[in-house]
């Protein structure tokens with residue numbers, strides 16, 4: 001069923017690829033949703049990327065689709081009666097390729113680019129600081145990437161080359177006022193540079209922070225060491241910008257915001273429409289579900305460790321269905337387990353022992369620990385346990 005306040009301007013396929021829709025918010029503000037195709041598929045399929053145009057004065061675009069989709073995005077803008085020159089800026093929700101891959105093409109039109117300042121710092125190369133070996137010529141953004149060399153040397157070189165040429169107008173931490181009624185929140189965890197954009201009291205564009213149907217994967221705090229010299233001295237602790245704890249804090253902040261503003265429409269970057277169905281995203285309820293999901297996964301890991309110490313790979317084999325572990329899925333699954341184990345180490349339930357193994361001490365303090373991560377103030381998305389004291 002099509003929601004009342006949305007008009008389908010161009011029909012896409014069953015997953016929403018190529019779809020163009022227009023939402024009317026209660027104030028009359030229009031928001032276009034433009035769905036561009038993704039590379040991923042199979043069991044970890046995200047569906048297309050939903051990029052949005054907000055019809056403020058001037059209008060602005062959020063996200064640029066994956067690499068190769070920039071031109072399609074421009075064609076979709078034209079269908080909506082817009083040219084890139086009509087836009088005040090394009091804002092990148094976070095530095096994952098399915099959101100900034102099309103940026104190189106869009107930038108050629110002279111469009112101004114806004115993104116979090118960590119994004120601006122991570123798209124640069126730092127030849128003297130990067131890891132040795134195959135990653136040496138790559139920007140800091142991908143030093144941590146767990147994809148194998150066969151993948152990144154084929155798909156990522158041109159993408160990174162394009163990005164590092166770009167001039168970015170940086171957005172800072174916490175809350176940034178971007179214009180009348182327009183606020184950006186820095187809510188890291190899924191990535192260190194994740195932003196959510198609030199449109200008055202009516203809507204919030206959430207990038208990959210909150211998604212319907214699927215649980216966005218968290219980063220690992222261990223990634224901080226690689227980029228600590230690059231992200232800026234403002235970030236002292238891994239948990240300031242990376243890891244499951246930081247992600248959960250971002251979710252808790254969004255939940256509080258959604259509860260305080262009844263009727264706040266959430267716009268997710270994936271699965272707005274998927275397999276013939278519209279998602280009806282209740283942001284407060286969905287953030288609660290996502291936090292529960294992580295609590296349950298921590299519980300499942302503690303149960304698996306009751307039989308003795310295990311590596312992330314062993315836990316992943318035990319926890320995930322075999323089809324989720326095929327190909328690159330195995331690397332994503334292991335990343336997910338490591339990320340949860342970091343939280344379990346912080347909560348005091350698990351210890352990292354030799355040979356990359358984790359050991360449980362039988363306690364289950366994680367649930368209370370996760371509850372304690374709630375922000376202390378609704379005005380500060382950065383406040384929480386790991387920001388006040390070193391978390392590892």
Ligand SMILES: [Zn+2]
Nearest residue numbers: 094096190208
């Ligand atoms: Zn992402």
Ligand SMILES: [Zn+2]
Nearest residue numbers: 096098208269
């Ligand atoms: Zn995404």
